[in-house]
Amino acid sequence: MRVEERLGLRRLAGWGRRRVYIVEEPLPLMGVIQFGVIDRGTNVLQVRPTTVCPLSCVFCSVDAGPGSRWRQAEYIVEPRWLAQWVEEAAREKGVSVEALIDGVGDPFSYPWLPRLVRLLKETGVVASVAAETHGGTLTRELVDRLEEAGLDRVNLSIESLDPEKARRLAGAPWYDVERVRKVAEYIARETSIDLHVTPVWLPGVNDKDIVEIIEWAYRIGAGKRWPPVTVQKYIAHRHGRRPPGVREPSWDEYWEWIRELEKRTGRRLTWSMEEWGMRYAPRVRQPLRRGQVAKLQVVGPGWLRGEQLAATLDRRRLVTLVGARGLEPGDLVLARITRDRDGIFIARVA
Numbered sequence: 001m002r003v004e005e006r007l008g009l010r011r012l013a014g015w016g017r018r019r020v021y022i023v024e025e026p027l028p029l030m031g032v033i034q035f036g037v038i039d040r041g042t043n044v045l046q047v048r049p050t051t052v053c054p055l056s057c058v059f060c061s062v063d064a065g066p067g068s069r070w071r072q073a074e075y076i077v078e079p080r081w082l083a084q085w086v087e088e089a090a091r092e093k094g095v096s097v098e099a100l101i102d103g104v105g106d107p108f109s110y111p112w113l114p115r116l117v118r119l120l121k122e123t124g125v126v127a128s129v130a131a132e133t134h135g136g137t138l139t140r141e142l143v144d145r146l147e148e149a150g151l152d153r154v155n156l157s158i159e160s161l162d163p164e165k166a167r168r169l170a171g172a173p174w175y176d177v178e179r180v181r182k183v184a185e186y187i188a189r190e191t192s193i194d195l196h197v198t199p200v201w202l203p204g205v206n207d208k209d210i211v212e213i214i215e216w217a218y219r220i221g222a223g224k225r226w227p228p229v230t231v232q233k234y235i236a237h238r239h240g241r242r243p244p245g246v247r248e249p250s251w252d253e254y255w256e257w258i259r260e261l262e263k264r265t266g267r268r269l270t271w272s273m274e275e276w277g278m279r280y281a282p283r284v285r286q287p288l289r290r291g292q293v294a295k296l297q298v299v300g301p302g303w304l305r306g307e308q309l310a311a312t313l314d315r316r317r318l319v320t321l322v323g324a325r326g327l328e329p330g331d332l333v334l335a336r337i338t339r340d341r342d343g344i345f346i347a348r349v350a
């Protein structure tokens, strides 16, 4: 058995030049951004089962999909192990949580999504489960299985209802927004699952499309239990993709535009935390602090080039190691924690 496999990273066949891993026990599932569980101090836990995405959206902030330039590895987490970490985190927080299945990939490409939803509901500490998607792999059959498993809400990102433009923005010639639209209408009208529509505003590219999407979302009955639409701000990240000619709006410009949209459409687009059922909640205790030097064990490659995954020796947390060369899975290193916000840790070899 390879060392990385013993530590919880089982290697599958590659995807282009990227390695693909199944993540399983005993690898910890808190501490990194790309998979596992993230607690940001509210009753919502982010649950990240996969980094894989079939699309290559031209504005993707996390450089996902076949068109990725920065990634060196993709991960798919074993569902029972993931549900166990969600349950432990919720119990430690002492509240019942919403599990928001999101990530740096598209959760609907996760092969065990219905199983994960069912396992989360069975924990008894997960009050609702929502999952995000751009709809590339959305089908009625999958929706039926998710409804049966207990999924409560789909957050659907859709940037244009025009087929040609939608294909261009998704960076995938096969992307069929007509099919996505039909399945979304099926969700809103014929299932118990709520639909929340979340287009990304790309100034100068899809201004008119956003107005159409807002009208469409309201018309089909999105927002049965939660708000129907939120327009997302485009944010240019260092390792994300930037569509040519699109400038990232400032927050002031963004809020001004949202207010104008609300006036123009007569539809509400901003919602309070209460309307989302969101509230502040105790955080899971974090065993590492910025500035501290910790002894870590290298586990395998990180998701971006130049990064490695490492774990604390008690197997409670993962850490992203940067600036480390020539290290092999199993090696022990001393590293200084340089970032600890929201329990996501980055460290440099000391």
Ligand code: SF4
Residues within 6 Å of the ligand: 053, 054, 055, 056, 057, 059, 060, 061, 062, 063, 064, 065, 104, 105, 106, 133, 134
């Ligand atoms: S924006 Fe979402 S759907 Fe598009 S490539 Fe990125 S992760 Fe995939």
